[in-house]
Amino acid sequence: MEGLIAAAQEEGTLTTIALPHDWCNYGGVIEGFKAKYGLEVNELAPDAGSADELEAVRANQGSTGPQAPDVLDIGLAFGPQAKDEGLIQPYMVSTWDSIPDSAKDPEGYWYGDYYGVLAFEVNADVVENVPQTWADLLKPEYNGQIALAGDPRVSAQAISAVFAAGLANGGSLDDAQAGLDFFAQLAEAGNLIPVIAESGTVSSGETPITIRWTYNALANRDANADIADIQVVVPADSGRYAGVYVQAISAYAPHPNAAKLWMEFLYSDEGQNIWLEGYCHPIRYEDLVGRDAVPADQLEKLPDVEGAVFPSLDQIGAASELITTNWDAEVGVNVGG
Amino acid sequence: MAGVTVTAPPVVIETPPAIATPVRAGAGSKVLAWVIMLAGVLYFFAPLVATGERAFRAIGRTFSFEAFRRVITDPEFLRTFGESVINAVATIVVSLLVIVPTAYWVTLKVPKLRSIIEFITLLPFVIPAVVLVFGLIRMYSRPPLAILGSYGSTRIILICAYAALSFPYMYRSVDNGLRAINVRTLTEAAQSLGATWPTIVWRVIFPNLRVALLSGALLTFAIVIGELTVALYLGQHTFGPFMSNLVRNFVAEPAALTILSFAMTWGAMGFISYLTRRQPGKRRMRRRP
Amino acid sequence: MEGQRPPRSWNWVGILPFLLFSSAFLLGPAIILLVRSLQANEGGWTLGNYRQLIDPQVLEAYGLSVRISIVTAVVGGVFGFLLAWAIIYGGLPRVFRSLLTTFSGVASNFAGVPLAAAFIFTLGRIGMITALFGFFGIDLYDSDFSLYNFWGLTVVYMFFQFPLMVLTITPALEGLKKEWKEASENLGATSWQYWRHVALPVLMPSILGTIILLFGNAFGAHATAYALTGGTLRLATILIGAQISGDVLQNQGLGYAVAMGMVLIMGLSIGLYTILQRRAERWLA
Numbered sequence: 011m012e013g014l015i016a017a018a019q020e021e022g023t024l025t026t027i028a029l030p031h032d033w034c035n036y037g038g039v040i041e042g043f044k045a046k047y048g049l050e051v052n053e054l055a056p057d058a059g060s061a062d063e064l065e066a067v068r069a070n071q072g073s074t075g076p077q078a079p080d081v082l083d084i085g086l087a088f089g090p091q092a093k094d095e096g097l098i099q100p101y102m103v104s105t106w107d108s109i110p111d112s113a114k115d116p117e118g119y120w121y122g123d124y125y126g127v128l129a130f131e132v133n134a135d136v137v138e139n140v141p142q143t144w145a146d147l148l149k150p151e152y153n154g155q156i157a158l159a160g161d162p163r164v165s166a167q168a169i170s171a172v173f174a175a176g177l178a179n180g181g182s183l184d185d186a187q188a189g190l191d192f193f194a195q196l197a198e199a200g201n202l203i204p205v206i207a208e209s210g211t212v213s214s215g216e217t218p219i220t221i222r223w224t225y226n227a228l229a230n231r232d233a234n235a236d237i238a239d240i241q242v243v244v245p246a247d248s249g250r251y252a253g254v255y256v257q258a259i260s261a262y263a264p265h266p267n268a269a270k271l272w273m274e275f276l277y278s279d280e281g282q283n284i285w286l287e288g289y290c291h292p293i294r295y296e297d298l299v300g301r302d303a304v305p306a307d308q309l310e311k312l313p314d315v316e317g318a319v320f321p322s323l324d325q326i327g328a329a330s331e332l333i334t335t336n337w338d339a340e341v342g343v344n345v346g347g
Numbered sequence: 348m349a350g351v352t353v354t355a356p357p358v359v360i361e362t363p364p365a366i367a368t369p370v371r372a373g374a375g376s377k378v379l380a381w382v383i384m385l386a387g388v389l390y391f392f393a394p395l396v397a398t399g400e401r402a403f404r405a406i407g408r409t410f411s412f413e414a415f416r417r418v419i420t421d422p423e424f425l426r427t428f429g430e431s432v433i434n435a436v437a438t439i440v441v442s443l444l445v446i447v448p449t450a451y452w453v454t455l456k457v458p459k460l461r462s463i464i465e466f467i468t469l470l471p472f473v474i475p476a477v478v479l480v481f482g483l484i485r486m487y488s489r490p491p492l493a494i495l496g497s498y499g500s501t502r503i504i505l506i507c508a509y510a511a512l513s514f515p516y517m518y519r520s521v522d523n524g525l526r527a528i529n530v531r532t533l534t535e536a537a538q539s540l541g542a543t544w545p546t547i548v549w550r551v552i553f554p555n556l557r558v559a560l561l562s563g564a565l566l567t568f569a570i571v572i573g574e575l576t577v578a579l580y581l582g583q584h585t586f587g588p589f590m591s592n593l594v595r596n597f598v599a600e601p602a603a604l605t606i607l608s609f610a611m612t613w614g615a616m617g618f619i620s621y622l623t624r625r626q627p628g629k630r631r632m633r634r635r636p
Numbered sequence: 637m638e639g640q641r642p643p644r645s646w647n648w649v650g651i652l653p654f655l656l657f658s659s660a661f662l663l664g665p666a667i668i669l670l671v672r673s674l675q676a677n678e679g680g681w682t683l684g685n686y687r688q689l690i691d692p693q694v695l696e697a698y699g700l701s702v703r704i705s706i707v708t709a710v711v712g713g714v715f716g717f718l719l720a721w722a723i724i725y726g727g728l729p730r731v732f733r734s735l736l737t738t739f740s741g742v743a744s745n746f747a748g749v750p751l752a753a754a755f756i757f758t759l760g761r762i763g764m765i766t767a768l769f770g771f772f773g774i775d776l777y778d779s780d781f782s783l784y785n786f787w788g789l790t791v792v793y794m795f796f797q798f799p800l801m802v803l804t805i806t807p808a809l810e811g812l813k814k815e816w817k818e819a820s821e822n823l824g825a826t827s828w829q830y831w832r833h834v835a836l837p838v839l840m841p842s843i844l845g846t847i848i849l850l851f852g853n854a855f856g857a858h859a860t861a862y863a864l865t866g867g868t869l870r871l872a873t874i875l876i877g878a879q880i881s882g883d884v885l886q887n888q889g890l891g892y893a894v895a896m897g898m899v900l901i902m903g904l905s906i907g908l909y910t911i912l913q914r915r916a917e918r919w920l921a
Contacts, residue, residue: 375827376725376726376727376827377726377727377728379722379726380721380722380723380725380726380727380728381722381726381728383715383718383719383721383722383726384719384722384723384726384728384732387715387719387722387736387798390794390795390798391739391743391795391798393758393764393765394751394754394755394757394758394795395754396758396764397754397757397758397763397764397765398750398753398754398757400757400764401757445653445654445657446654448650448653449650449651449653449654452647452650452651453651456647456650457647457648457650457651460648460651461910462906462907462910464651464654465845465906465910466902466903466906467654467658467662467663469848469849469852469902469906470658470662470663470666470899470902471662471856472852472853472855472856472902473852473855473856473895473898473899473901473902474662474665474666474669474895474899475858475873475876475877475880475895477877477880477881478665478668478669478880478892478895479665481665482664482665482666482668482669483661483664483665485668486664486665486668507657507660507661508661510657510661511657511658511661511662514658514662515849515852515853516800516804516849519804519845519846519849520803520804520807522842522845523804523805523807523808523842523845523846524807524808524811526808526811526841526842527807527808527810527811527812527842528811556807558806558807558810559807561737562737562803562804562806562807565737565738565740565741565744565803566741566744566745566800566803566804568741569741569742569744569745569746570745572745573745573746573747573748575748575859590750591749601749601750601753602753602757605750605753605754609742609746612741612742613738613739613741613742616738616741616742617734617738620734620737620738
């Protein structure tokens, strides 16, 4: 480990991509990393999607400049694809064994980092009766108030919302059609509006109800407390639907040692706890709790994810395919013109 | 060019008035003009007023400057704006140096190539920004063209890319300006006075295109200040990424930022506009007796 | 022209700097775009990506993009022209001219998220003007009106189309010779006749050129539409973005092919515009 630290410090910088500061408290993670090891962190494109991250790796092959990313945080489905294309290199952190098998590549190419469950994020200033279940969302009082936090043809978060809705409406992890049907109903009733919700639009009241990962919703609740009263509700009828993202090191990383040190940091107790502060469940959560390594007050703030369902890679793949292909036809809101 | 007879009097350049035209508008025209102006003002100001309302009101739900204060006290605000302004000026220079001689040459010598040139200048509209930036990264990451090694050298590529992005606007403005002056006559007159091509372009064409150049410069300036995607993937810390960061998370700050950047850009443009009205070294050439 | 002319074949050298610069920063990436549109997602060469272009979804995207570009180019062109006319020849106070010019500079690139946000603040469900109407008892969103459809987007696009027209047509408007107006007045023509028979025909090549600029500007726009409608308005640019970027495994080859289709459409538009322009120029010769 000492050797790694020294080698990383010689490299001096780490280049990251697609890490918004308010997502899982990445802001805190980056500051913590910088403070602990004295490295610089060069942050690219915080809003980049997983596909863009892979494209950045592809385009920057052989480059050592400040726009070549070292480390990636991508959707689960992209892990195997990146591995097949030879875009990432394997690395097993020292705490490798405490990462659940279902969340990592056996050869060490990619590994789950954190998860959260889906919840309703509601601006209670605008919405009097905060909905508690998916069924509630269909009520007429929510007309024109519900928006997805992404384009369901493109965003993993939005697709997960549709998938989860299905679970509460007779669907299963193997069939997302029920979710599409539910959203078709929502659109028909006029409750669903074709706007992309984000922290700003929820706080302002433009999109008072949306469905997001708990960590995003809670982070927004805290950040904009002086503007709006935001409540986060895990829907009671779909159970807890969890989604995992994975980390990987670029095969062409200009600073491979810094990248490896970054991973060591993320998967150390300290790093995992910083994610926890961002309301994310770090992948080694069970292990940490088992060893009492989580401060009690942090534990209390976390949403309860007992019994959360984790769709497998194949299930997500099938659902994504179904939803992205049929969204326009079945749910597509009339755009006129 | 022996045997060409120049019949026009030598070097009469009617400098298009940059400030006011002594054309008297009839009463009917004036009313119409005011109506149009008013409609325009209403249309443009409504969204800005709404944004302002958001900026002043949102935090704490009462009227306050809090949002503005938060934005202004962020050290990154002025730093990134400054960096973008410098990029913008550099881009304008590069763009002018490439476009003006080209547009001039096309008009004068090779009008048949006009369509091809116009097609190329309109390409920035149909190449998606991500494709452009990743294409540039691929081209310049590897030897023998490995230019993207450092922040500074990447910045040069950024500026050149921005100049390319400004081509549609710059070319059209310059072309419109060239159509308004009699390029052929001017050129022949200057040549008969013994001027060489560089001199003609620099001392005859440029000064007569002031209005067109101003339009092109303003359009280019705006593009550079607000550009996001290319800067983001080239890892450049400019104003676009700064703004997008803020917009993602907060409610009032983006509104305040919009108002502020609008005002500051407007001010910077006013400055550019002022500069072009008082160009040192520009001489009015008078009719020789 | 009389006399000897130097062999024309060397004249193209004059645009060499332009060609070199464009190759380095535009044509290079464009060729990469072309190459990737011919590659299959799994590797190897294919025309399959292009075959997908006749899919009704794709054709609809092209149609939508072309429609909104034409509408905003024409409406933007007309009103922008009127605005430019008003400040140059309308007899308005002088200061308006520099104010509108610099304002147009800023507004021409005011797009994407801030612009969409500004209009949402104005005409969105809880927007300022919506509230104003509400005050008078009219519920805008109860009727067919919505900011989040084709016509809403058109209204928003005008914010950068008008200024673009103003700025770009000003050099041409300015260049109208005083003498022509005076001559036409001497001949007894009204202001309207002057414009209809003298000024507008003279300006037509420039107007056409600027309208194609507005067309291209709208055609390639995507950030504003995305910010406003969250991708529900399936413009070609948004379709491309969905295939190339995003968090879901998509069809990159298709994205590149659609982009090449846009290049083709742009090329055709320029062809059309060139024909119109030659006709307009003929009048002037």
